[in-house]
Amino acid sequence: MxxxxxxxxxxxxxxxxxxxxxxxxxxxxxxxxxxxxxxxxxxxxxLSVPASDTDSQTDQYDLGPAWFWPGQPRLQHLVNELGLRVFPQNSDGNLVFQDREGTIQRDLQYSTMAGSLRVSGGFxxxxxxxxxxxxxxxxxxxxxxxxxxxxxxxxxxxxxxxxxxxxxxxxxxxxxxxxxxxxxxxxxxxxxxxxxxxxxxxxxxxMAAHAKVVAVYDAPFWRDAGLSGDGISQRGPLVEIHDASPATSTRGALFGFVGVPAPIRNSGNYDLAHMAVEQLTAMYGSKAAQPVTVLVQDWAREAFxxxxxxENEQLQxxxxxxxxxxxxxxxxxxxxxxxxxxxxxxxxxxxxxxxxxxxxxxxxxxxxxx
Ligand SMILES: Cc1cc2nc3c(=O)[nH]c(=O)nc-3n(C[C@H](O)[C@H](O)[C@H](O)COP(=O)(O)OP(=O)(O)OC[C@H]3O[C@@H](n4cnc5c(N)ncnc54)[C@H](O)[C@@H]3O)c2cc1C
Structure with a gap:
């Protein structure tokens, strides 16, 4: 031509x-x-990232998708084809519930994501x-x-x-x-x-309006306390929390979806990392106050x-x-x-x-x- x-x-x-x-x-x-x-x-x-650019560990944490499910044949097939290791979402232990006033309940024998599958090393x-x-x-x-x-x-x-x-x-x-x-x-x-x-x-x-916070710890200490890592909060800023610990290291991680709508969290001085750690400490105990690092990903700010x-449609x-x-x-x-x-x-x-x-x-x- x-x-x-x-x-x-x-x-x-x-x-x-x-x-x-x-x-x-x-x-x-x-x-x-x-x-x-x-x-x-x-x-x-x-998007899977290490705890930091200089971190000596090779763990990666999912800032986007974290799970797939039985009955999703193409994904299962592709994971096999690429030789990736799959492991179940941790669901052993109690769920932590925080109400609007901040009252905490740690005796709920309920798992929100049992049966979900993760990919070792992240998606x-x-x-x-x-x-x-x-x-x-x-x-x-x-x-x-x-x-x-x-x-x-x-x-x-x-x-x-x-x-x-x-x-x-x-x-x-x-x-x-x-x-x-x-x-x-x-x-x-x-x-x-x-x-x-x-x-x-x-x-x-x-999920474009969502934001995710991942707090990485030296160990999944909540498991020793009989907690699965699952959490529900009516108070926030994290409204739904899960264990995000890597499969192949001694580290632990908790991730949470942020409940504060994108226009609000992006309009003021919202220090999501700080607020999330305070909340995790209230819900999971004092060890949660000492993260190795906190990763924040706000998808509403991603131009691509x-x-x-x-931004205004935080779909559930x-x-x-x-x-x-x-x-x-x-x-x-x-x-x-x-x-x-x-x-x-x-x-x-x-x-x-x-x-x-x-x-x-x-x-x-x-x-x-x-
Ligand atoms: C926080 C979060 C949690 C999620 N959790 C899960 C989960 O647990 N399980 C699950 O199954 N799914 C989950 N999802 C959804 C899952 O991530 C998506 O279904 C999937 O990644 C979409 O892939 P895609 O290729 O269709 O779109 P995208 O991944 O959005 O890819 C679009 C691509 O186009 C590029 N692009 C945009 N504009 C242009 C342009 N003008 N020119 C060239 N390139 C452009 C972008 O940079 C991007 O790379 C989650 C998503 C998010 C954000």
Missing amino acids: GDGLTRTDFLIAGGGLAGLYLAYRLEQAGIDYLIVEARSRLGGRV GCLTEGLSRRIPTSKILSGQKVTKLSLSRHGVRTTIQGDDREAEIGSSTVALAVPPRLAAQSIEFEPALGKDAINAMRSIPTW TAAKDD QHPEYGTPPSLTHLWDGKLCLASTEMAPTFGGYLEGALETAESVATKITRNRRS
């Missing part, structure tokens, strides 16, 4: 779990593709494992997609790095980006129909996860996700959406990211064969 454009057959915008898994499937099918990822790291909402091992199976030449990170233009030959994608813009031509584009964020941050030429844009804007990004409208239940009819055949099939929010069965979950990616990969490989 001689227009000097970089070309690929299939452009994947977004290197979260959905984008990476889609790439992995295309790699296996021998189809040409390129991932364009806005952040300098891969994984998107999957970052999943996205790292996938990215290791994708040639580095097929990943452009630190480059955000800013514009998609329908052209005679397919789609022209404008990408923007630190200091320059470039264009990539492809026959098809998969937006493995939360749909609400895509509607807010990507220009479409010609503009998508009203129904499509309204549908994209109306789909909340799962949360759209503006997500999975909405009904799936791909609405107005988003099923965009630009004659040259543009498709591929984040977890598009998954009909497991929308919002990690399994949903795999479900959507698998469905897109199956369509592409089938089309190539016919």
Whole structure:
């Protein structure tokens, strides 16, 4: 075509779990593709980090997803394929309950997450494992997609790095980006129909308004006191607490979801780390006052996860996700959406990211064969 454009057959915008898994499937099918990822790291909402940059231990703590569940077949299969170790969420011991006034009960024989499964080393091992199976030449990170233009030959994608813009031509584009964020941050030429844009804007990004605090300790001391690590608080700032201890070290960790809505916690001088440690000390005893470190991740502040409208929607239940009819055949099939929010069965979950990616990969490989 001689227009000097970089070309690929299939452009994947977004290197979260959905984008990476889609790439992995295309790699296996021998189809040409390129991932364009806005952040300098891969994984998107999957984020596992060490206690600190200088920590001598190799433990990683999940600041995004922490669990998957029996009955999620794709995830189980992928975990096996990548040779990752799975272990059960700790559920031995009592739950701690804190009421609005701060009164504590430690004798509740109830587990909120029994049966949930964790990945040793954190879910970052999943996205790292996938990215290791994708040639580095097929990943452009630190480059955000800013514009998609329908052209005679397919789609022209404008990408923007630190200091320059470039264009990539492809026959098809998969937006493995939360749909609400895509509607807010990507220009479409010609503009998508009203129904499509309204549908994209109306789909909340799962967990985008949430924040998580992980307190890391020398040991899981609460277990010695007959506590599982599970906690429920009506007082906060943490409203739901769980054991997040690594599988392979002597360290212990507690993580909590923050109940303070994003607009409030991000408007004032909220010292979440300090407040969380005070609360954990009240609930789990004086040893909780001495963490090795406290990790705070506020997803509402992440420009490549949360759209503006997500900030006010701290969802507690999975909405009904799936791909609405107005988003099923965009630009004659040259543009498709591929984040977890598009998954009909497991929308919002990690399994949903795999479900959507698998469905897109199956369509592409089938089309190539016919
Ligand atoms: C705190 C928290 C807890 C969770 N807990 C669980 C759990 O326990 N179990 C579970 O199953 N699920 C959980 N989830 C949900 C799970 O993380 C998601 O379902 C999954 O990671 C979504 O993957 P994705 O690839 O669809 O989207 P994302 O991970 O959001 O990936 C989208 C990617 O697109 C990139 N991007 C955005 N804009 C652009 C652009 N313009 N150009 C290029 N790239 C762009 C982003 O940087 C990102 O890498 C949790 C999520 C959070 C935040």
